[in-house]
Amino acid sequence: MRIMKNILTLLLSATACLVSCKKNNSETPDDVYPSVFSARHRKITSYVKVYTKSGELTDQKILSKYLEKDYEDFFRESPGLMKAEPDTIIYLSADSLKIVLDGHSSLSNIGPSNTIKPSQIFKIRKDGDYLFYSDSKYLPLLSSVADSVINKGVERFFKHKPFKLEQPPIFGMPYGSVYYYPYVAFKSGDELKFPFISLKLSQSRTVSGFISKSEVGITINNEFNESMLGTLQVGDTLAVQTSELIFERK
Numbered sequence: 001m002r003i004m005k006n007i008l009t010l011l012l013s014a015t016a017c018l019v020s021c022k023k024n025n026s027e028t029p030d031d032v033y034p035s036v037f038s039a040r041h042r043k044i045t046s047y048v049k050v051y052t053k054s055g056e057l058t059d060q061k062i063l064s065k066y067l068e069k070d071y072e073d074f075f076r077e078s079p080g081l082m083k084a085e086p087d088t089i090i091y092l093s094a095d096s097l098k099i100v101l102d103g104h105s106s107l108s109n110i111g112p113s114n115t116i117k118p119s120q121i122f123k124i125r126k127d128g129d130y131l132f133y134s135d136s137k138y139l140p141l142l143s144s145v146a147d148s149v150i151n152k153g154v155e156r157f158f159k160h161k162p163f164k165l166e167q168p169p170i171f172g173m174p175y176g177s178v179y180y181y182p183y184v185a186f187k188s189g190d191e192l193k194f195p196f197i198s199l200k201l202s203q204s205r206t207v208s209g210f211i212s213k214s215e216v217g218i219t220i221n222n223e224f225n226e227s228m229l230g231t232l233q234v235g236d237t238l239a240v241q242t243s244e245l246i247f248e249r250k
Helices: 002-026 060-067 111-115 147-151 226-231
Strands: 035-044 049-052 080-083 088-093 096-100 119-127 130-135 163-167 176-181 183-188 191-207 210-220 236-249
Touching: 035 191, 049 060, 060 236
Parallel strands: none
Antiparallel strands: 035 080, 035 088, 035 236, 049 236, 088 096, 096 119, 119 130, 130 183, 163 176, 183 191, 191 210, 191 236
């Protein structure tokens, strides 16, 4: 009887251990809701790189002359940390979250993100390591992008492509379309990172003896698609800098 009792005790202990191990292995911080992340800083992750059809420009004098007017208000001269406003992201469930913005939000003041409302709920769509936050109104769409970015072909340098939303005719006007982008992020431990790229595309074309020049720039929550550099034409100059907006779990 004592032997049977000891065996039963061992079996119960083993079962309890298995249940406990399974529970510990399956539980992650994200399984507990609400889960809160707070903006910590924006990290400039690269120097500005400039490309033409011939490849990357490396002559510092040419680079300095091309970029001198942009360093103060568009690019940053070197990698480093910048202040982030105290925005908060609250995971409400496995597939929804709320973004709570400060008055001078780091998210709302960058690129097309200015459409975020002060306290807005988003849907989450996962694709591998990436998380896509989308306004449920336009799922899986979100922020419109300036026509000039589309017309000049800047979007081809975005890794995560825009979605196209057809607009119905209004007051007899014909159908149109608007391009939208989801917010892109990925997790790394207790950090939530929003990748950003700052792009400036300058184009010079000669048509019938006349020179036509144009320039378009954007900072957007996306990643750089380096594989498209081969599409640059004679007269094109593309400047690129990458950064991350980093949130930390509270």
